[in-house]
Amino acid sequence: MIALNSVVRAVQYAALFVTAAFVLLLFVNEPAQPAPIPAAGADVGEAIYSTRCASCHASDGSGGFGPALADVLDERFPDPADQAAVIAGGRGSMPSFDASLTPEEIDAVVVYTRTDL
Amino acid sequence: MTETAVPVTGDAPVGAGRVTLLGAALVGAAVAVALGVYADKHDPAGQALFTLGFSGTINMKAWLATIAVVLACVQLVLAAWMYGKIGSSPPAAVGPVHRLVGTLAFLVTLPVAYHCLWSLGFETDVGDSRRFWHSLLGCVFYGMFTFKVLSVRSRRMPGWTLPIAGGLVFALLVGIWVTSSLWFFDNAGFPSF
Numbered sequence: 257m258i259a260l261n262s263v264v265r266a267v268q269y270a271a272l273f274v275t276a277a278f279v280l281l282l283f284v285n286e287p288a289q290p291a292p293i294p295a296a297g298a299d300v301g302e303a304i305y306s307t308r309c310a311s312c313h314a315s316d317g318s319g320g321f322g323p324a325l326a327d328v329l330d331e332r333f334p335d336p337a338d339q340a341a342v343i344a345g346g347r348g349s350m351p352s353f354d355a356s357l358t359p360e361e362i363d364a365v366v367v368y369t370r371t372d373l
Numbered sequence: 374m375t376e377t378a379v380p381v382t383g384d385a386p387v388g389a390g391r392v393t394l395l396g397a398a399l400v401g402a403a404v405a406v407a408l409g410v411y412a413d414k415h416d417p418a419g420q421a422l423f424t425l426g427f428s429g430t431i432n433m434k435a436w437l438a439t440i441a442v443v444l445a446c447v448q449l450v451l452a453a454w455m456y457g458k459i460g461s462s463p464p465a466a467v468g469p470v471h472r473l474v475g476t477l478a479f480l481v482t483l484p485v486a487y488h489c490l491w492s493l494g495f496e497t498d499v500g501d502s503r504r505f506w507h508s509l510l511g512c513v514f515y516g517m518f519t520f521k522v523l524s525v526r527s528r529r530m531p532g533w534t535l536p537i538a539g540g541l542v543f544a545l546l547v548g549i550w551v552t553s554s555l556w557f558f559d560n561a562g563f564p565s566f
Contacts, residue, residue: 257465264469264476271476278487282411285491287418311421311430311492318561320431347498351417 293361301368304361308353309369317373322350326373340366390529397523397530405516412495412508422488430492432565434485435554441485442550444478445543452539472525479518482546486511507552514545 293303306315313319317326333339343362346352353362427433451471454463489511496504521538524530558565 257469260466260469260473264473267473267476267480271480274480274483278483281487282415282491285418287420308419311419314429314431314561320429320557320561324560351419 293357300361301364301366302372304357304365305368305373308357309365312350317369325369329370329373336363336366336370339369390531393527393529394531394534397520397527400523401516401518401520403516404519405512408490408515409495409508409512412490412493412512413497415490415494417494418492420492422484422492427566430488431557432561434488435557435565437481437485438550438554441478441481442546442554444474444481445546448474448478449539449543452536456536478546486515503552503556507549510545510548510552514542514549517542517545 293300293307309322309325311320312322313325318324329339333342340359340362342350343357343365344352344354344359357365421430422433424430424433427436448471450459451467451474453459454467455471457463489508495508495512497508499505517538521535521542524534524538
């Protein structure tokens with residue numbers, strides 16, 4: 257019984273330490289710089305998607321924190337310009353990308369998500 | 374700290390108990406609000422974390438949350454046993470095991486919460502109801518968890534505080550799981566490791 261209580265207390269102290277570490281990391285953990293985008297070519301859209309979008313929408317576009325994209329974009333955004341506007345401006349918890357991506361890069365990821373996902 | 378299998382009912386003066394209750398509630402509320410403010414004001418990193426062998430961070434989060442809910446169910450049964458709601462009188466080990474399981478359940482939620490807070494942020498669009506409620510429940514959960522831990526540590530609380538707080542923590546965790554893991558398994562398929 258004493259041994260069990262010791263284990264519980266040790267785990268509780270460990271939980272306290274881990275909690276403190278997580279709280280600290282919330283403030284000091286800087287996001288990694290995303291991989292550079294190729295200057296041009298067919299893989300621009302894929303490179304942007306895999307480094308900027310896949311963490312929320314999943315690498316195959318099946319969705320995660322963000323909604324699924326694969327096979328639904330033509331229906332959801334009949335006009336690709338509307339999809340590009342959402343990427344540029346953001347929506348809900350989705351961040352805007354107009355400061356980090358050029359209009360050409362946004363167009364490239366729009367094409368990729370509509371044709372290759 | 375005295376270890377007992379059966380919870381001790383507070384027998385402190387009513388006034389002192391109320392002050393302690395109010396203090397713990399304020400601390401819990403402060404934790405919930407602080408998490409919400411951080412999640413809302415922090416610029417979301419939008420990046421994945423470690424995956425612990427799963428195929429993606431989201432898959433890992435769905436499974437860690439599921440493990441937390443399973444552990445919470447075990448804890449609920451142990452709590453019911455301690456309060457004499459099921460079975461015969463509990464052995465002395467039930468109390469420590471209850472605390473151990475609860476601590477483990479809390480531990481497995483930490484990487485999930487960290488990714489939500491650091492990488493995704495708070496969904497303020499009420500129209501996006503699943504993510505809005507998930508964000509809100511997540512913040513309230515840790516506030517209520519804080520309140521519950523403080524309740525456990527205090528012997529001045531009214532006797533009904535602990536079971537109510539524990540039940541609310543469990544309900545909030547289930548709500549979080551329904552708006553995340555269940556949704557994920559429903560959309561991505563089960564088991565989606």
